[in-house]
Amino acid sequence: MTTLSVNVNKIALLRNTRTGETPDVLRLSRLALEAGAHGITVHPRPDERHIRRYDVTHLAAMLHEPAWADREFNIEGNPFLGAYVELCREAKPDQCTLVPDSPDQRTSDHGWQLADDTEIKQVTTAVAELKAIGSRVSLFMDPDPAAIERVPQTGADRIELYTEAYADAMAGGLDTASAQAVHRQYADAAALAQQLGLGVNGGHDLNLHNLARFLTIPDILEVSIGHALIADALELGLAETVRAYLALLPTS
Numbered sequence: 001m002t003t004l005s006v007n008v009n010k011i012a013l014l015r016n017t018r019t020g021e022t023p024d025v026l027r028l029s030r031l032a033l034e035a036g037a038h039g040i041t042v043h044p045r046p047d048e049r050h051i052r053r054y055d056v057t058h059l060a061a062m063l064h065e066p067a068w069a070d071r072e073f074n075i076e077g078n079p080f081l082g083a084y085v086e087l088c089r090e091a092k093p094d095q096c097t098l099v100p101d102s103p104d105q106r107t108s109d110h111g112w113q114l115a116d117d118t119e120i121k122q123v124t125t126a127v128a129e130l131k132a133i134g135s136r137v138s139l140f141m142d143p144d145p146a147a148i149e150r151v152p153q154t155g156a157d158r159i160e161l162y163t164e165a166y167a168d169a170m171a172g173g174l175d176t177a178s179a180q181a182v183h184r185q186y187a188d189a190a191a192l193a194q195q196l197g198l199g200v201n202g203g204h205d206l207n208l209h210n211l212a213r214f215l216t217i218p219d220i221l222e223v224s225i226g227h228a229l230i231a232d233a234l235e236l237g238l239a240e241t242v243r244a245y246l247a248l249l250p251t252s
């Protein structure tokens with residue numbers, strides 16, 4: 001079964017353009033859960049351009065309520081920047097997704113390379129710290145077999161396939177030769193990760209157009225979707241949008 005985690009960064013981005021709490025991140029996250037979303041994802045960046053520390057605190061408290069015991073909280077971030085690890089220690093999320101973003105990046109645009117022993121040791125230490133909190137740990141990865149093969153050394157539980165290149169390939173049509181080639185690249189990367197005993201998540205630029213095709217890849221455990229989903233919600237309403245994404249998930 002594939003779960004849907006709604007990334008609420010962009011709700012916070014709009015809120016931050018004025019003082020006050022409109023739109024209300026907490027209330028809309030609750031609405032997404034009531035519509036059936038399996039979890040909420042946030043990516044608190046050091047500059048707090050969207051998700052702020054208090055958002056994490058409030059969302060953690062909500063998701064720890066008995067009513068949402070079967071839903072997950074996923075916190076993304078670079079463990080070597082700012083207060084990410086401290087935030088996770090306080091929030092105790094179900095999943096920590098480690099993303100190698102620098103503070104000034106416009107958005108996430110690459111996965112971990114794990115190119116040398118130093119990086120592997122640093123990531124391994126961060127993974128151990130976060131697993132000690134009780135969180136599952138996922139590494140944000142390009143569909144790069146050489147890098148994926150090094151993930152088990154870190155102790156991570158899952159990878160999240162960075163799907164921007166997939167989304168770009170699908171934008172020109174789901175059945176073009178290039179789309180089929182890129183889909184195969186992601187399917188092979190997922191199969192390799194699963195053979196290594198890793199769970200596979202996916203995220204970045206997934207949308208109502210490209211999601212079903214991505215989920216033909218067997219055993220994708222979670223997709224985290226924010227930008228396109230929140231944009232869709234401006235047209236369809238959040239609850240109806242969440243239901244539209246849920247309808248694309250494989251049921252088995």
Ligand SMILES: CC(=O)[C@@H](O)[C@H](O)COP(=O)(O)O
Binds near residue numbers: 007010
């Ligand atoms: C890691 C990833 O691909 C996204 O989850 C990320 O959260 C996007 O960040 P922005 O919402 O700041 O673009």
Ligand SMILES: NCC(=O)COP(=O)(O)O
Binds near residue numbers: 076205228
């Ligand atoms: N990990 C991907 C995510 O949480 C949201 O990415 P996007 O849908 O905002 O591109």
